Amino acid sequence: MTEGELVSFNCRGCASADVVPVVNLGEQPCADLFPPAETSGPDPRWPLALWLCRACTLVQLGPVEAQIAEEPLAVESATSRAHAEASVKEILRDYPELLGGVVFEFGSPHGGSWLDHLSAAGSRLAGVGEQADLVIDVHGIVHEPQYGESLKLRADRLAPGGLLVMEFHHLLPLFVGNQFDTIRHGHWAYVSLRALRNLAAHHGLTVESVRQVEMYGGSLMVMLRHTEDAQPDPSVDVVLDDEDAAGIADEVQLGSLQEAAWHAAGALHAELIRHKVAGRTVLGYGAPSKAPVLLDLSKVTTDLLPFTVDLSPRKHGRRIPGGSMVPIRPIDELKAARPDVVLVLTWDIADEIVAQLEADGGWGATYLVPLPEPHERA
Numbered sequence: 364m365t366e367g368e369l370v371s372f373n374c375r376g377c378a379s380a381d382v383v384p385v386v387n388l389g390e391q392p393c394a395d396l397f398p399p400a401e402t403s404g405p406d407p408r409w410p411l412a413l414w415l416c417r418a419c420t421l422v423q424l425g426p427v428e429a430q431i432a433e434e435p436l437a438v439e440s441a442t443s444r445a446h447a448e449a450s451v452k453e454i455l456r457d458y459p460e461l462l463g464g465v466v467f468e469f470g471s472p473h474g475g476s477w478l479d480h481l482s483a484a485g486s487r488l489a490g491v492g493e494q495a496d497l498v499i500d501v502h503g504i505v506h507e508p509q510y511g512e513s514l515k516l517r518a519d520r521l522a523p524g525g526l527l528v529m530e531f532h533h534l535l536p537l538f539v540g541n542q543f544d545t546i547r548h549g550h551w552a553y554v555s556l557r558a559l560r561n562l563a564a565h566h567g568l569t570v571e572s573v574r575q576v577e578m579y580g581g582s583l584m585v586m587l588r589h590t591e592d593a594q595p596d597p598s599v600d601v602v603l604d605d606e607d608a609a610g611i612a613d614e615v616q617l618g619s620l621q622e623a624a625w626h627a628a629g630a631l632h633a634e635l636i637r638h639k640v641a642g643r644t645v646l647g648y649g650a651p652s653k654a655p656v657l658l659d660l661s662k663v664t665t666d667l668l669p670f671t672v673d674l675s676p677r678k679h680g681r682r683i684p685g686g687s688m689v690p691i692r693p694i695d696e697l698k699a700a701r702p703d704v705v706l707v708l709t710w711d712i713a714d715e716i717v718a719q720l721e722a723d724g725g726w727g728a729t730y731l732v733p734l735p736e737p738h739e740r741a
């Protein structure tokens with residue numbers, strides 16, 4: 364899209380034409396398509412920008428013409444697997460009427476499925492087209508380009524009296540924590556509770572309760588019901604008030620994220636230069652889909668970060684997409700290289716990573732966490 368070009372674009376949530384651009388991260392490569400390490404690029408790029416709908420307040424990717432291929436190669440983190448198990452226990456404890464009921468899950472390419480745990484607890488999977496007492500969407504819906512239509516599918520699946528549980532990365536910590544690297548092609552919506560509440564009403568759903576969970580740097584688990592069944596509790600207003608105080612439905616406030624992103628990116632570049640000048644080696648940990656935009660905006664290339672490592676064998680021999688060209692290698696190569704500094708690209712599971720690398724005593728490395736501003740992990 365060039366400046367001045369007329370773009371016809373309607374809100375992905377409510378179809379309103381009253382949508383405005385708020386954050387522009389420039390042209391970025393597909394975040395989840397890791398090319399073989401020897402391919403030189405340049406990788407194809409598409410505009411990456413956030414738009415705000417003034418009608419329903421949904422924050423979303425703007426118009427993207429290209430059909431962007433996804434090739435998820437990640438292995439599920441231990442943090443994610445443990446979270447799924449704990450969530451199922453919690454829900455069945457707090458909603459015992461769901462025990463033994465019918466469940467349906469809208470899946471996510473990130474994994475984190477609840478179905479095995481629910482089956483083990485005696486739930487029955489819904490048949491084709493059958494409505495369910497418990498409908499689950501854990502980090503699924505943002506992969507759907509049309510949020511509103513997808514929300515309707517979830518409402519249609521929900522039996523009268525049933526519970527819809529939706530977990531998603533929350534716009535509030537994204538904004539407050541400067542988590543700009545979670546903005547990526549393929550994640551079409553960046554959802555606040557207010558936006559979800561507004562859109563749910565279009566489909567006869569009401570938010571009943573909400574919990575804040577730590578996944579992916581700050582997520583919400585939201586419980587919804589058909590409006591005639593819902594009895595909202597005070598947790599809903601608490602989160603709505605927090606969102607209002609931060610101004611995440613305000614286009615000027617949201618726009619400040621762009622400056623914060625460029626500032627952190629510049630600071631990361633400066634920090635890596637500082638280590639290089641001091642003769643300290645820096646290597647990366649993780650090759651998440653967050654890495655391309657972070658390294659690209661930070662202008663980090665292999666002279667500052669010779670390689671990164673990842674648990675997923677399917678990423679080995681590949682590289683980070685975009686301008687960084689940073690190759691991805693097995694974890695053992697990081698341990699063998701014993702760098703002075705480990706740049707934690709998967710910062711949302713930093714605890715898991717540091718525990719893993721320090722399990723056999725480590726080698727005295729420091730851990731550099733890139734956001735909200737680069738800092739050494741205590």
Ligand SMILES: [Zn+2]
Nearest residue numbers: 374377416419
């Ligand atoms: Zn809208």
